[in-house]
Amino acid sequence: MTSIRKKIKKNTPSGPVSGLNFKSNDSIVALIDVLGFKEMVVKNKAALVQRYFNKVIDTQNGLQQLKGPRLKMALLSDSIILSYDLKQSRNDALFQMISACAKVQRILLTEKILTRGSISFGSFYMNTNYNVLVGSGLVRSYLSERQAKYPRIIIDPELISQFEFKNYSDLASTMNQRGNLISDIEFSTERTPTSRLEKRLLFVDYLAYYDPYFELNTNKIETFLSNEIKKTKSEYYEKIEWLSHYFVQSFPNNSKKLRTLRNTKL
DSSP: OHHHHHHHSSSSOSSSTSSSSSOOOEEEEEEEEEETTHHHHHTOOOOHHHHHHHHHHHHHHHHHHHOOOOOEEETTTEEEEEEEEEEEEEHHHHHHHHHHHHHHHHHHTTTTOOOEEEEEEEEEEEEETTEEEEEEHHHHHHHHHHHOOSEEEEOOOOHHTTTOOOHHHHHHHHHHHHHHHOOOOOOOOSOOOGGGGGGOOOOEOTTTTTOOOHHHHHHHHHHHHHTTTTOSOOOOOOHHHHHHHHHHOOGGGGGGHHHHHHTTTO
């Protein structure tokens, strides 16, 4: 993600960009960051990096066929950026974005790749031919992404009032009427028990949505998490711990190894 920070922090241009027909649209914007990407590159895990790019490109093609031209997606190193314009129903745009993010997270998790991000809103312009992505929506997503902390994609808290939802519960219930894709459940970790959490955050409930391909890979994912949770000195330990709790809750019948570890370790 470091590779795009300087680009995002620059001021959004107010006039035309040289060589481009710059016109931003009000959009839902998601920024998804791949956790551990730097380590993949530094340790020369070429096969894993290759799988990451292949999966994202395949997912991009599939999503754009499914969602149509209103959904746009770009890949910048360890960051995936999605946008969905707000020309029609805001609630529909938000739901489409949430379901797209869930699909991206599920597919990458089957490749043992963890992601974290945020869904926000604002002006946005994307031109993949010139590799230009700019707008307040991208800035908001970038600034709120850090709040996610764990392998999850949160809903920017500012979006609730801007979209005229009464509160977190109103947004969650509205979205979940079309599919259970929003959660605010928090899980204690050794370093951050639930009692110390400042506030609950809505996030994309990517393990709850039924996906036949993902269901076939739950044993593979559980084995991956079971092996990773044993690495207590890993810098990603707390993130793995959180994800393990989330997985056990989502797949109680497919998480015997993790439940055993949780009884003795978590």
